[in-house]
Amino acid sequence: xxxxxxxxxxxxxxxxxxxxxxxxxxxxxxxxxxxxxxxxxxxxxxxxxxxxxxxxxxxxxxxxxxxxxxxxxxxxxxxxxxxxxxxxxxxxxxxxxxxxxxxxxxxxxxxxxxxxxxxxxxxxxxxxxxxxxxxxxxxxxxxxxxxxxxxxxxxxxxxxxxxxxxxxxxxxxxxxxxxxxxxxxxxxxxxxxxxxxxxxxxxxxxxxxxxxxxxxxxxxxxxxxxxxxxxxxxxxxxxxxxxxxxxxxxxxxxxxxxxxxxxxxxxxxxxxxxxxxxxxxxxxxxxxxxxxxxxxxxxxxxxxxxxxxxxxxxxxxxxxxxxxxxxxxxxxxxxxxxxxxxxxxxxxxxxxxxxxxxxxxxxxxxxxxxxxxxxxxxxxxxxxxxxxxxxxxxxxxxxxxxxxxxxxxxxxxxxxxxxxxxxxxxxxxxxxxxxxxxxxxxxxxxxxxxxxxxxxxxxxxxxxxxxxxxxxxxxxxxxxxxxxxxxxxxxxxxxxxxxxxxxxxxxxxxxxxxxxxxxxxxxxxxxxxxxxxxxxxxxxxxxxxxxxxxxxxxxxxxxxxxxxxxxxxxxxxxxxxxxxxxxxxxxxxxxxxxxxxxxxxxxxxxxxxxxxxxxxxxxxxxxxxxxxxxxxxxxxxxxxxxxxxxxxxxxxxxxxxxxxxxxxxxxxxxxxxxxxxxxxxxxxxxxxxxxxxxxxxxxxxxxxxxxxxxxxxxxxxxxxxxxxxxxxxxxxxxxxxxxxxxxxxxxxxxxxxxxxxxxxxxxxxxxxxxxxxxxxxxxxxxxxxxxxxxxxxxxxxxxxxxxxxxxxxxxx
Numbered sequence: 158x159x160x161x162x163x164x165x166x167x168x169x170x171x172x173x174x175x176x177x178x179x180x181x182x183x184x185x186x187x188x189x190x191x192x193x194x195x196x197x198x199x200x201x202x203x204x205x206x207x208x209x210x211x212x213x214x215x216x217x218x219x220x221x222x223x224x225x226x227x228x229x230x231x232x233x234x235x236x237x238x239x240x241x242x243x244x245x246x247x248x249x250x251x252x253x254x255x256x257x258x259x260x261x262x263x264x265x266x267x268x269x270x271x272x273x274x275x276x277x278x279x280x281x282x283x284x285x286x287x288x289x290x291x292x293x294x295x296x297x298x299x300x301x302x303x304x305x306x307x308x309x310x311x312x313x314x315x316x317x318x319x320x321x322x323x324x325x326x327x328x329x330x331x332x333x334x335x336x337x338x339x340x341x342x343x344x345x346x347x348x349x350x351x352x353x354x355x356x357x358x359x360x361x362x363x364x365x366x367x368x369x370x371x372x373x374x375x376x377x378x379x380x381x382x383x384x385x386x387x388x389x390x391x392x393x394x395x396x397x398x399x400x401x402x403x404x405x406x407x408x409x410x411x412x413x414x415x416x417x418x419x420x421x422x423x424x425x426x427x428x429x430x431x432x433x434x435x436x437x438x439x440x441x442x443x444x445x446x447x448x449x450x451x452x453x454x455x456x457x458x459x460x461x462x463x464x465x466x467x468x469x470x471x472x473x474x475x476x477x478x479x480x481x482x483x484x485x486x487x488x489x490x491x492x493x494x495x496x497x498x499x500x501x502x503x504x505x506x507x508x509x510x511x512x513x514x515x516x517x518x519x520x521x522x523x524x525x526x527x528x529x530x531x532x533x534x535x536x537x538x539x540x541x542x543x544x545x546x547x548x549x550x551x552x553x554x555x556x557x558x559x560x561x562x563x564x565x566x567x568x569x570x571x572x573x574x575x576x577x578x579x580x581x582x583x584x585x586x587x588x589x590x591x592x593x594x595x596x597x598x599x600x601x602x603x604x605x606x607x608x609x610x611x612x613x614x615x616x617x618x619x620x621x622x623x624x625x626x627x628x629x630x631x632x633x634x635x636x637x638x639x640x641x642x643x644x645x646x647x648x649x650x651x652x653x654x655x656x657x658x659x660x661x662x663x664x665x666x667x668x669x670x671x672x673x674x675x676x677x678x679x680x681x682x683x684x685x686x687x688x689x690x691x692x693x694x695x696x697x698x699x700x701x702x703x704x705x706x707x708x709x710x711x712x713x714x715x716x717x718x719x720x721x722x723x724x725x726x727x728x729x730x731x732x733x734x735x736x737x738x739x740x741x742x743x744x745x746x747x748x749x750x751x752x753x754x755x756x757x758x759x760x761x762x763x764x765x766x767x768x769x770x771x772x773x774x775x776x777x778x779x780x781x782x783x784x785x786x787x788x789x790x791x792x793x794x795x796x797x798x799x800x801x802x803x804x805x806x807x808x809x810x811x812x813x814x815x816x817x818x819x820x821x822x823x824x825x826x827x828x829x830x831x832x833x834x835x836x837x838x839x840x841x842x843x844x845x846x847x848x849x850x851x852x853x854x855x856x857x858x859x860x861x862x863x864x865x866x867x868x869x870x871x872x873x874x875x876x877x878x879x880x881x882x883x884x885x886x887x888x889x890x891x892x893x894x895x896x897x898x899x900x901x902x903x904x905x906x907x908x909x910x911x912x913x914x915x916x917x918x919x920x921x922x923x924x925x926x927x928x929x930x931x932x933x934x935x936x937x938x939x940x941x942x943x944x945x946x947x948x949x950x951x952x953x954x955x956x957x958x959x960x961x962x963x964x965x966x967x968x969x
Contacts, residue, residue, distance in 0.1 A: 158831075162590060207378070210375045210376075210378070214368065214371040214372065214375065218364065218367065218368060218371070219370060221367060224797075240459070249553070250469060276287075297354065341542075349450055352446045352449075352450055353730070355446070356443055356446065359439050359442070359443055360443075360622050362439070363436055363440070364430045365438060366435070366436050367436070369429075369432070370429050370432060373426075373428075373429050374429075377693035406697075420449065478829070482829065485825065489818055489822070492814075492815075492818065493815075496811050499807075500804075500808075503800075503804055507797075507800070514793070524906060528902075528905075528909070531909055534968060539941070543938065552905075561739075565732070568728060568732055571728070572725050572728055572729065575721045575724065575725050576725060579718045579721050580719060582714040582717065582770040583718065584713060585714070586715075589601050590704070591705075593700065593704045594700065594704070597887065601703055603617075632654075636650060636651065678815065763963075791805035799883065810869075813869060814869060817862075817865065817869055819895060820862060821859075821862055823860050824858060825859070826858050913941060913968075915934075915935050916935075916953070917935050917936070917939040917953075918936060918938065918939050922936035922938060923936060924936060924966070925937055925966060925967075925968065926940045926963060926964070926965055926966075927964050927965075927966045928940075928951055928958045928962050928963060929962045929963075929964055930956060930957075930958045930959075930962040931951050931954050931956045933951050933952075934966060935954045937965075939952065940963055944960060944963070
């Protein structure tokens, strides 16, 4: 087992630490994880800050380049727009001129072109293609048209030719001027190239200087440089490194503007200030060179002054300048008028503010009076509401008693009706019993069938008698008809009818005798007495049988009567119990009413105490209100003073603004004079460049004056804004000095006004009309509108109403 184990080292090895990947100042990792002593973790803590500052410096560099590019782009766009406008105007004028000449001259009248004329009018041959290829192409396009037009003019001129001497003199002058201009243009081209080269160099130096200035302002770079210098000093002593860790090359010493070695912070600041001055001078020099370059380019491209002054565009510009001068004068008058209006507005605002404060105080007093009236009216309405509620409760109690009495009467009526039914049943049984005792079978069956009234039985008998009499009368009438014709037959028929009637009576008697005695042929003659007894017994048996039937038929109504009596008994039992419960409820109500009375007395005394506390609070609030009123008066006085100061300050600014306007008018007049001198007395000057310089100076002075005017305008607007902020703060302070009680009173006032205002028309008018059908209140105009449009429904609940339901309410 021991052979399988690794043997331990005899010597204690040096502990090997894990190599970390470190990065240098420029973000590149070191080889094999080795780092110089100067770049230990304590120095790497600032690495992220250094990188952020480097990125920030690069962003600032790009921002400056972007600003320069944007300004250059804006300038080029402005120049491009100006050139395009001039080119468009010249092209339009040239096209109009060409078209007008073409209308006057026919194309077939033009003479053919010759090589000499082409060389004369080909202006593009005198311009190099490298400098302006677009200009060359444009001139070549217009060359043919110009050649044709001039040839036509020469042909139309005819014999009025110039003399040879004049032509020769003019040609010599033109050649001399052309040579001078060409030499001057070549010199200007060389200067332009030199200035562009210098501009590029200065721009590079400016960028390098700005970058160096940014690095000098960086705290991380200033903190790293001394350590890097100390590291470079200690690097020669570190020669005993391992072979696996190669020696890094010493970082190059920082070079600032050609000077090697450490430099103090004060020296760096001095150098930065010095370089900023040099940068400013270079910028000024670049601006001067750019202006001179533009002036040279303009001099090379601008036509002669006589042509410019006589051109339509120049006249249009002069008219536009006069229009602008006139507009400026009108603007100044408008400014003066607006200043006067502003002063009048401030005065009217002060008067309006005083009137508003007076009206607000008066309205406040009126609202306080209205609130007092409203409190009184609310108290009266509360009393009326309590009285109406008490009356309503009393009426509800009376209605409840009436309903209970009605229910009791209904229950009693039902019990009495059941008792009446039972009694009627007993009466029918007793009548049937009497009929049975009398032996009248028909009458007994009549009473058992449900007939309880004797009158009905008598009426039935009368009906039977009437029907029998009617039949008899009919038979007699029939016999009287036959008596006239056949008297014997009628006599025999009457006799037969009497015989039949007697036979029926005898048959009935015979049946009775047979029922009593049986067959008479079988009875002996001595049984007369026995027959009489049997007759009596037969009658008794008949009576007893009727009674038996009566008893048998009497069971069913007796059972029904028992059921009805038991139900009536239960109903009476429930009624008695309900009376007992009602008595118990009445006792509980009496005890509860006593407790309610005690509670109401306690509430009354508590309300009286609250009323006294509210009166005390009202007195305290009235005193506080007086104090706050005095504070508000002091604040209003302070606001008036500040307003006066603001007005005086604005007047001062207006005076300064007017002075600047007057100075600007003077400069504009001077500029107009210079332009007039340039347009009128231009040949008197020795050189057109002097006039151009004077004009540029005047324009520069005008631009400076405009900048001063803009600055003064911004200061004026800024001061106005500060004054407005101060006035707003004073108003907020004056508004916030009120107590919380005033806010509560305002809230309560708003709520009260919301209650008093009509909800149908969104609070435009007060409620003065009530709909008695639903007791909702609205303004008269809303109700009249619904009456006129026949939409007679309440806006609140939608219930229909009539004209008679509309009444007027009066708030006192």
